[in-house]
Amino acid sequence: MIPVLSVKDLTVQFALGPRQVIAVNGLSFDLGPGECLGVVGESGSGKSQSFLAMLGLLARNGSAAGSVRFKGKEILNAPKAQLQRLRGERISMMFQDALSGLTPNLRIGRQLEEVLMVHRGLSRARARQRALNMLEIVKIPEPEQRYNAYPFELSGGMRQRVMIALALLCKPDVLICDEPTTALDVTVQAQVLKLLDDTRRHTDTAIILITHDLGVVAGLCDRVLIMYAGRAVETGSVEDIFYQAAHPYTRGLLRSVPRLDADPEQPLPAISGHPPILENLPAGCAFAGRCDRYIQRCAAGVPELRQVAASHGVACLRAEAAP
Amino acid sequence: MLIYIAQRLLVAIPTLLIIVMASFFLMHGAPGGPFDGDAQLEPEVLENIRAAYDLDKPVPLQFWLYLKGLLRGDFGPSIVYKDFNVTELIAVGLPVSLKLGLSAMLLAVVLGGLGGIIAALRQNGWVDYTIMAVAMTGIALPSFVIAPLLALVFGLYLSLLPVAGWNDGAVANMVLPVIALALPQVAIIARLMRGGMLEVLGSNFVRTARAKGLSEAQVVSRHVLKTAATPLISYLGPALAGVMTGSVVIEQIFNLPGMGRYFVQGALNRDYPVVMGIVVVYATTIILLNLLTDLAYGVLDPRVRRGYR
Amino acid sequence: MSRPEAQLLGSESVAAAGGGHVSASMWRQAGRRFAANRVAMASLFTLGLIALACLFAPLLSPHTLEDTYWEYILVPPSLENSHWFGTDANGRDLFVRVFHGGRISLAIGVLTTLVALTIGLAYGATAGFVGGKTDGVMMRAVDVLYSLPLLFFIIILVTVFGRNIWLIFLSIGALEWLTMSRIVRGQTLSVRRKEYVESAYAIGLPAGAILRRYIVPNVIGPVIVYVTLLIPTNIVVESYLSFLGLGVQEPLTSWGLLISQGAEELQVAPWLLLFPATLLSLTMFCFNFIGDGLRDALDAAQR
Numbered sequence: 001m002i003p004v005l006s007v008k009d010l011t012v013q014f015a016l017g018p019r020q021v022i023a024v025n026g027l028s029f030d031l032g033p034g035e036c037l038g039v040v041g042e043s044g045s046g047k048s049q050s051f052l053a054m055l056g057l058l059a060r061n062g063s064a065a066g067s068v069r070f071k072g073k074e075i076l077n078a079p080k081a082q083l084q085r086l087r088g089e090r091i092s093m094m095f096q097d098a099l100s101g102l103t104p105n106l107r108i109g110r111q112l113e114e115v116l117m118v119h120r121g122l123s124r125a126r127a128r129q130r131a132l133n134m135l136e137i138v139k140i141p142e143p144e145q146r147y148n149a150y151p152f153e154l155s156g157g158m159r160q161r162v163m164i165a166l167a168l169l170c171k172p173d174v175l176i177c178d179e180p181t182t183a184l185d186v187t188v189q190a191q192v193l194k195l196l197d198d199t200r201r202h203t204d205t206a207i208i209l210i211t212h213d214l215g216v217v218a219g220l221c222d223r224v225l226i227m228y229a230g231r232a233v234e235t236g237s238v239e240d241i242f243y244q245a246a247h248p249y250t251r252g253l254l255r256s257v258p259r260l261d262a263d264p265e266q267p268l269p270a271i272s273g274h275p276p277i278l279e280n281l282p283a284g285c286a287f288a289g290r291c292d293r294y295i296q297r298c299a300a301g302v303p304e305l306r307q308v309a310a311s312h313g314v315a316c317l318r319a320e321a322a323p
Numbered sequence: 324m325l326i327y328i329a330q331r332l333l334v335a336i337p338t339l340l341i342i343v344m345a346s347f348f349l350m351h352g353a354p355g356g357p358f359d360g361d362a363q364l365e366p367e368v369l370e371n372i373r374a375a376y377d378l379d380k381p382v383p384l385q386f387w388l389y390l391k392g393l394l395r396g397d398f399g400p401s402i403v404y405k406d407f408n409v410t411e412l413i414a415v416g417l418p419v420s421l422k423l424g425l426s427a428m429l430l431a432v433v434l435g436g437l438g439g440i441i442a443a444l445r446q447n448g449w450v451d452y453t454i455m456a457v458a459m460t461g462i463a464l465p466s467f468v469i470a471p472l473l474a475l476v477f478g479l480y481l482s483l484l485p486v487a488g489w490n491d492g493a494v495a496n497m498v499l500p501v502i503a504l505a506l507p508q509v510a511i512i513a514r515l516m517r518g519g520m521l522e523v524l525g526s527n528f529v530r531t532a533r534a535k536g537l538s539e540a541q542v543v544s545r546h547v548l549k550t551a552a553t554p555l556i557s558y559l560g561p562a563l564a565g566v567m568t569g570s571v572v573i574e575q576i577f578n579l580p581g582m583g584r585y586f587v588q589g590a591l592n593r594d595y596p597v598v599m600g601i602v603v604v605y606a607t608t609i610i611l612l613n614l615l616t617d618l619a620y621g622v623l624d625p626r627v628r629r630g631y632r
Numbered sequence: 633m634s635r636p637e638a639q640l641l642g643s644e645s646v647a648a649a650g651g652g653h654v655s656a657s658m659w660r661q662a663g664r665r666f667a668a669n670r671v672a673m674a675s676l677f678t679l680g681l682i683a684l685a686c687l688f689a690p691l692l693s694p695h696t697l698e699d700t701y702w703e704y705i706l707v708p709p710s711l712e713n714s715h716w717f718g719t720d721a722n723g724r725d726l727f728v729r730v731f732h733g734g735r736i737s738l739a740i741g742v743l744t745t746l747v748a749l750t751i752g753l754a755y756g757a758t759a760g761f762v763g764g765k766t767d768g769v770m771m772r773a774v775d776v777l778y779s780l781p782l783l784f785f786i787i788i789l790v791t792v793f794g795r796n797i798w799l800i801f802l803s804i805g806a807l808e809w810l811t812m813s814r815i816v817r818g819q820t821l822s823v824r825r826k827e828y829v830e831s832a833y834a835i836g837l838p839a840g841a842i843l844r845r846y847i848v849p850n851v852i853g854p855v856i857v858y859v860t861l862l863i864p865t866n867i868v869v870e871s872y873l874s875f876l877g878l879g880v881q882e883p884l885t886s887w888g889l890l891i892s893q894g895a896e897e898l899q900v901a902p903w904l905l906l907f908p909a910t911l912l913s914l915t916m917f918c919f920n921f922i923g924d925g926l927r928d929a930l931d932a933a934q935r
Contacts, residue, residue, distance in 0.1 A: 057533055060446075080539075088536035095534075100527040103546045105625055114545070115535050150625045166535065338776050349788050463916035465868045467875050467888075468909045471895040479899060568783040572875060576895060587876050590787050602784055609781065 002072060003030035004173050004206050010066040010076070012046065012053045012230075021278050023049045025230040026066075028305075031174065036200055036207040038217035038238075040253070041227035042275055047210045051176045055093060056083040071173070089119040092167035096179035098159035102151040108162055109147040115169045134165045138195055157188035164195060168205070175199070176208045181216055193220055214257055218242060223311070226250050229276040229286035232305060236312035246308055246319040248291045285316070293318045331617045335610050342606045346599050347389060351382050389599075398600035401589075409600040416582035417604065419489060423573070423581060424566050426501045431508035431562060436555065438509070439516020443551075444543070446521065454513060461510025466569045470503035470576045487578040500577045504569050508562050515558055519551035549623055556620060560613045567605050662853075665929040672925025675918035682915055686734035695725035697732050698883055706901045718903045720893060729885055730907050736886040737912070740801060741867035745859055747805025748866070752812025753855070759813070760820025761847075771817065774810050782807040783869065787878055800879060804869050808862065815858050819851040853930040860923035864916040871912065887912045 012024035024046035031037055041047045053064035054076065068076040075086065087093075095101045103111060112131035116122045122130070128147075135143035138161040151159055160180065167175055177196065181189040197220055200207055209221060217224055217238070224241040226234040226249065234247040245251045252271040273290030282288065284299035291298070297317055305315040380388075392399055398409035442454040461469075477484045477499060484499050523529060524547060532546045533539075571583035582601050589597030666672055690697075694714055701723040709718040709726070717726035759770040789803040823829060823846060832842050871888025873879030875895075880886040887908045894905030 055534065057530060084536050084538055086536070087534055093534045095527060095531060097527065101531045103528040103532065103550075105549055105623065106546065114537065114541075118535075118537055118541070152625075163531075166531070334776070345785070346788055349785075459917070459920060463864070463920050464913050465871060465916075467872065467895070468891060468913060471891075471898055471905055472909070475898055475902060475905075564781040567781045568872070572872060575876065586784075586787075587878070590876075590878060598788065602788070605781055605784060 004033045005031035006069040008067040015061040034204045036221045038221035038224045039210045045227040046230040089170040091174045092172040093176040094163045094167040097183045098163045138165045178210045233315045240312040246314040399596040409596045420581035427504040430505040435509040435512025438513035442517045443520030458510040458513045461506045467572045489579045515554045519554045523551040559616045662929040669925040675921035679918040686731045689731040690728045733885040740870045741863045744804040744866040745862045748809040752809035756813035756816025760817040823850045857927045864919040
C-alpha cells in the first residue's frame, strides 16, 4: 500500500538575523490512506511548522529541505502553482482559533464558495448548493441562515465546524488539523472530535491531528508521533504509546495528565526544567536537562530513532522496557 | 445602519456649532479690533461704523445674529473689502479651492494607495525601498518648500509648465499646484497603506485563504484589500485638513484666486467676518467628509454595521 | 549526575523571574541597536552639526543680522567677498540670517513640542489610567479635534492675540498635543492590563511604585519616538505661519520667513530659497531618521 504521504528527513529553518534556527530537524514518517496520525508536542516542538512547510506556507524567513512525497510525487518546495492546486483540494489544513482564521468582512458562504469555484470551476449557484450541503454534514443548524452570516456572528464551535467544512469541501486525501480543539471548551471539543471521527469512518481521508493534548489523541488516532525540539522522539500505534511508552518525555507527558483517581494530597507530577531554547540547543539529546534517566552519554550526541517493536520507534539511549 | 448614520449626524452638528462658536468668541473676545490700525477716526464716526457692523451690541447677541445669517447663507459684510459681502468673496474663491483640493485628494489616494500596496507586496525589495524613500521625502519636505522648487525646475528651467495664475482652471496651470499639494499626503497614505497591508498579510485568515489554494492575487484582492484599507479611510479626514492648510500656501505661491488668499488677508487685517466665514466653510467641508468616511466604514466593515462590540 | 540546566535557561525565564517586562538591560539593548543603525547615527551627528552651526556659525562672519549693505543687494554666494551665502533684497547677509533663523526655528520646534508633550502626557495618562467612561469621552473629544484644520485655529489665535512669539509657542503646542495624548493613552491602557501589573497590584505594591516601575518605562518609549517626530512637525508649522506672514516678525527671522522671502525672489536669486530650504529639509530628514531608528531600536529590544 503506497502511503498517501511519505516524509523523509524534513528539515525546516528560520533565518533570525544572522543565524539560522532549526525548527524541525530530520523528521520522517509515513501516512497511509484513511489513517489518523496524532502529532504531539509542546509549542516550539516544530509540529505545526512541519506541515506548513509541506504546503509551502512558511513565513518569509523560513526554508525547508528534505523530501515530502504525496502519492509518490515530490511536493516539497514545488512551484507555487502546483502547491496552490494541492492546497484545499488534495491536502487541506485547518487551524485553531477560527475567529482569527476566517476573513472577518466576508460572509461564511462566500468563503466556502470560493474553494469550490477555484478548484472545481463550479458556478456560484452550484458551489452554493455544495457548500450548504457541507454545512449540513458538519451539523450546523439552519445552514441557509448561517450561510449569509459573518464569522463574528457565529459561536466558537460553529466557526470551527465551518473551518472543517472549508477543509473537506473538495474531499481531500489528507486533512491536517492544527490544534482544532485547543480554543474550544470541553463539550464543543467532544463534538468537533466526533465530527472528525465520522469523517474518518465515512471517507478515505487521512487525518493528521496536531495537538498538545494527549486525551484528544487517545480517542481518535491510530498512530502517534511525539516531537520534542524539532525531532521525533517516539512513534508508534496508540496502544504502543499509551501502554508501552518508552521515551522519558512521553512517559512524563502521560504522567502529568491529571487523573480523577489520583491522591489529592500529592502534587501534580510535572516534567521538571524549562522548554528548549531552539536558538541554543545542546550538543546531545535536547531533553537531557529535564530527564530523570540522564547519563553522561546522553550529552554526547543526539540519539537516533530505533525500532523497539514492529510499529514502535524511540529516540533514546535509555528507552524503558515494557513496564 | 440607519442608527449608525443618525449617531454620526448627532455628533457632527454640535461639532460644527462648537467650531463656529469658538472662532467667533475668540475673534470677538480679543483685545483690539479691526479698526485699530486705521487712521484716527473721530469717535462718532467710529461709533457709527461699529453700529453698522453690529459691533456695539453684546457679543452673545452678535453671535445669535451671525448664526441666523449663516442659516440664510449670509456670511455678513467684509470689513476690509467694503464693497463686498463675505458670501461673494467665498463664491469667487470656493470653486477654485475646491477643484484644487479635490484633485489633490484624488491624486493622493490613488498614487499613495497604489504605492503602498506595491511596496507591501514587494516588501524589502528595491521597489519597496524606493517607494518608501520617495514617501519619506514627501513627509519631510513641507509643501511650501516643494512648491517653489517644482516651480523652479519645471517652470523656469525646463519651461514646461506655467508657474502662476489659474487661467480658469486650465489643466496645465493645475499640474504643479496639485502635485505640490498632494505630495505630502501621497507620502503619508503610501506609508499607511503599506503598513496596513503588511499587518493583514501576516494574519491568520490570510493563512487560511492561502491554505485553501487561492492564488496570491485572489488572496490579496478578496481577503486583504478591504481590511488593509481601513487605516487609510481613517486618515481621509486629517488628509483633507492637511490639503486645506496646504492649499492656503499653494494658492499664495502659484497666485491662484482661491479662498486661501482671502483667508490670509483677512487674518492679517483682522477682518472678522471674512476669517469666520471661510473657517465655517472649511469646517463644514471637513465634517461632511468625516461623515462620508464614517459611512464608508459602515460599508466596509460589517461589524460596525451590526453594532458589534 | 549533573544536569546541563544552565544551557536551557533562557533570557525569557530570567526576565520573567525579574518580574518586569522592562529592565535596565532593555534600554541598553535599545541603545546598542540604535548605535548600530548607521543612518540614524549619521542623522544624529548631522543634527548636532546643524545645531552647533546655528549657535556659533554667525560668530564666524563679520556681519550681523540686520546690517544692510546697499551696494550688495541680491549678490550671489561667493567665497571672495564675505557674503558666503549671498545677500537678500535688502542687502542683508544670508549666511548670518540663515543660522539666526535656525536658532529660532529649532527653539520653537523644541519648545512647542515640550508644551504639546506636557499637555498630551497629562491628558493621555489620565484617560488611560482612569479608563471607563471618562476615557471614552476624553478620546471622543480628541477624535473630533483631530480632523479639524487646527492650523486655522492657530491662525485665528495669532490674529487675535497678535504675533507674539511666546503666544506662537503656546498656541502651536496647545493644538499639537492630540496625537501625543492618543499614544500615551494607548500605552497606558495596554500596560495597565498586562498581567504583571495585575500581579503587582495583587501583591500589594502601592500605586506610586506601580506607576514608576511598570507604567512609566513602558510609556516613555513610544513617547520619545513621537517627540522626535513632533519636533520637525512643529518647525514646519512655525515655518508655515511665518511663510504667510503670521509667524515670526522682523527683526527676528526664521527658516519659514527666509523661505517665503526666497520664494518671492526665486527667479533672480534662487540661493535665497535654496539655503534655508536645504537646512530645513536636512533637519527634517535627520529628525525623521532618528525617530525611525528609535522606534526600531525600542521595538527590537522589547521582543
